[in-house]
Amino acid sequence: MDGEVVVHAENVTKSFGSVPVLKGVSLEVRRGEVLCLMGSSGSGKSTFLRCINRLETISSGDLYVCGEPPGYRVSGSRHYELSEREIARQRMRVGMVFQHFNLFRNKTALENVMEGPVQVKHIDRSEAKRHALELLTSVGLGARALAYPNQLSGGQQQRVAIARALAMDPELILFDEPTSALDPELVGEVLAVMRKLAHRGLTMIVVTHEISFAREVADNVAFLDDGKVIEMGPPRDVLWNPRQHRTKEFLSRILADDRAGLPVDTDGTAG
Amino acid sequence: MVQTVSNSNAASVGHSVVRRKHVGRWILTIICLVLLSMLVHALIVNDRFGWSTVADQFFSSFILKGVGMTLVLTSLSMAIGIVLGVVLALMRMAEHNYLVAALAGGYIWFFRGTPLLVQLIFWYNIATLYPRLSIGIPYGPEFVSANANTLVTPVMAAVFGLGLNEAAYMAEIVRGGLLSVDRGQVEAALAVGMTPSKTMRRVVLPQAMRVIIPPTGNSVIGMLKFSALASVISVAELLDSAQLIYARTFETIPLLVVASLWYLVLSSAFSVGQYYIERHFGRGTSSSSGVSASLGRRVARVLGFGRRTGLQAA
Numbered sequence: 001m002d003g004e005v006v007v008h009a010e011n012v013t014k015s016f017g018s019v020p021v022l023k024g025v026s027l028e029v030r031r032g033e034v035l036c037l038m039g040s041s042g043s044g045k046s047t048f049l050r051c052i053n054r055l056e057t058i059s060s061g062d063l064y065v066c067g068e069p070p071g072y073r074v075s076g077s078r079h080y081e082l083s084e085r086e087i088a089r090q091r092m093r094v095g096m097v098f099q100h101f102n103l104f105r106n107k108t109a110l111e112n113v114m115e116g117p118v119q120v121k122h123i124d125r126s127e128a129k130r131h132a133l134e135l136l137t138s139v140g141l142g143a144r145a146l147a148y149p150n151q152l153s154g155g156q157q158q159r160v161a162i163a164r165a166l167a168m169d170p171e172l173i174l175f176d177e178p179t180s181a182l183d184p185e186l187v188g189e190v191l192a193v194m195r196k197l198a199h200r201g202l203t204m205i206v207v208t209h210e211i212s213f214a215r216e217v218a219d220n221v222a223f224l225d226d227g228k229v230i231e232m233g234p235p236r237d238v239l240w241n242p243r244q245h246r247t248k249e250f251l252s253r254i255l256a257d258d259r260a261g262l263p264v265d266t267d268g269t270a271g
Numbered sequence: 272m273v274q275t276v277s278n279s280n281a282a283s284v285g286h287s288v289v290r291r292k293h294v295g296r297w298i299l300t301i302i303c304l305v306l307l308s309m310l311v312h313a314l315i316v317n318d319r320f321g322w323s324t325v326a327d328q329f330f331s332s333f334i335l336k337g338v339g340m341t342l343v344l345t346s347l348s349m350a351i352g353i354v355l356g357v358v359l360a361l362m363r364m365a366e367h368n369y370l371v372a373a374l375a376g377g378y379i380w381f382f383r384g385t386p387l388l389v390q391l392i393f394w395y396n397i398a399t400l401y402p403r404l405s406i407g408i409p410y411g412p413e414f415v416s417a418n419a420n421t422l423v424t425p426v427m428a429a430v431f432g433l434g435l436n437e438a439a440y441m442a443e444i445v446r447g448g449l450l451s452v453d454r455g456q457v458e459a460a461l462a463v464g465m466t467p468s469k470t471m472r473r474v475v476l477p478q479a480m481r482v483i484i485p486p487t488g489n490s491v492i493g494m495l496k497f498s499a500l501a502s503v504i505s506v507a508e509l510l511d512s513a514q515l516i517y518a519r520t521f522e523t524i525p526l527l528v529v530a531s532l533w534y535l536v537l538s539s540a541f542s543v544g545q546y547y548i549e550r551h552f553g554r555g556t557s558s559s560s561g562v563s564a565s566l567g568r569r570v571a572r573v574l575g576f577g578r579r580t581g582l583q584a585a
């Protein structure tokens with residue numbers, strides 16, 4: 001990995017009131033890299049993800065996204081708080097895909113994808129529409145462009161949401177458990193789209209429980225436990241030969257739940 | 272009489288099904304028909320309703336002027352109520368400024384907690400409290416100043432009284448609508464780079480409208496009727512016009528009938544308008560009921576006759 005650093009986190013902490021959620025997260029994501037964040041619920045994965053585009057603010061530590069701390073302007077040794085407009089400008093560079101899709105319910109699939117480019121980037125409507133249709137086609141939904149979200153299946157909605165994030169041409173896309181709210185038979189279609197994006201070299205941070213996806217697509221896996229990264233590295237280390245007891249425990253639990261999925265095969269351990 | 276049916280609609284094909292006779296329903300229907308005919312008979316036979324007077328006065332210029340004033344009062348005070356109501360709702364939901372939220376809460380507390388009639392009479396008599404009204408720097412020089420008695424006409428007192436009161440109720444309606452929009456919609460809008468104010472205008476408000484419109488329709492119809500209170504402060508609206516006529520001719524009942532019929536016509540028109548606005552803001556929700564129904568049936572449902580389904584609130 002030698003691309004430029006897109007996300008740099010050092011000792012990031014976050015508390016909700018007196019409850020600490022992140023207790024010092026340090027990690028780095030470089031351009032073109034796919035990082036999977038894994039860990040049991042409550043370990044702080046989603047909170048960390050939301051700090052990256054300032055849906056949450058961090059309590060202490062250093063966090064840089066595309067060279068800037070979210071929500072601040074650095075001048076000398078001081079951080080100056082940014083206005084909402086400037087924070088919005090920072091967020092434009094970071095796409096986000098949510099667990100519950102969060103498509104704009106009063107807009108069609110096409111309008112959902114066009115909304116950002118037209119309203120935020122002020123791109124010409126016809127140009128934005130052409131690009132949006134292209135994106136919808138690339139996620140396999142060109143024919144459903146005029147459907148409203150409630151007329152689409154969960155998997156289709158999530159693919160529209162991915163197209164919506166792509167439409168802003170972001171430097172980084174955050175995926176917050178993108179398949180957790182889907183029926184099992186719809187998970188595959190969403191993962192297929194994400195796999196395609198990874199192969200195209202998009203920088204992605206994915207909070208997921210899909211171990212087979214992480215094994216196949218991730219460049220790095222960070223395993224969070226109790227607000228800290230306890231193990232990080234390529235999947236062949238973290239997912240095939242975990243060193244930490246907590247990681248082993250978590251993986252065996254997930255794989256046991258996932259009986260229909262991959263067997264805990266041995267051929268990977270060689271790689 | 273036993274009716275036997277053996278078509279394919281029957282629950283079990285091939286068997287003859289004996290329908291229940293529903294004796295109770297028939298008795299109830301007959302009772303309702305008798306009561307209805309008594310009502311119609313009472314309306315026609317009693318010539319003290321003065322139906323010919325009703326017909327004469329219905330389109331008289333005096334009454335029509337009153338109708339016009341009622342519409343002016345309703346629309347202006349609703350406009351004030353909606354605009355101020357949105358502002359109050361946003362103030363009340365201000366997360367980082369307790370004083371702003373408390374101010375809005377205090378306003379709503381005061382205007383909902385005192386009778387509308389008292390408020391109207393209060394505004395009418397504002398000149399006895401503040402003989403001169405002026406615009407200027409607080410505690411500093413005045414730029415414009417005028418005599419309150421000439422500035423605050425009865426119509427103005429009525430519009431402000433009705434509008435400021437309505438704002439308190441609209442604030443709660445709008446707040447309920449805004450709260451009904453899922454937090455995820457806001458996060459999605461912020462994530463594509465919208466500012467909070469654009470998120471409010473482009474994403475939250477349009478979706479809140481679906482929840483805001485039905486009770487607002489009720490408010491408009493309520494306002495139409497509350498505007499009759501302005502007759503107390505001598506605003507020449509519909510009821511006041513009717514009263515002025517019967518004070519002279521003593522045809523009290525016929526003119527009250529005229530006024531009532533006009534109120535019915537206007538509120539019916541508002542209901543139909545509400546139906547179409549609701550349908551516009553219902554895009555993207557599955558309740559597309561009524562789209563395929565005939566116009567007559569739709570109008571009947573909007574006005575509250577016929578079977579009710581879903582959200583109809585009027």
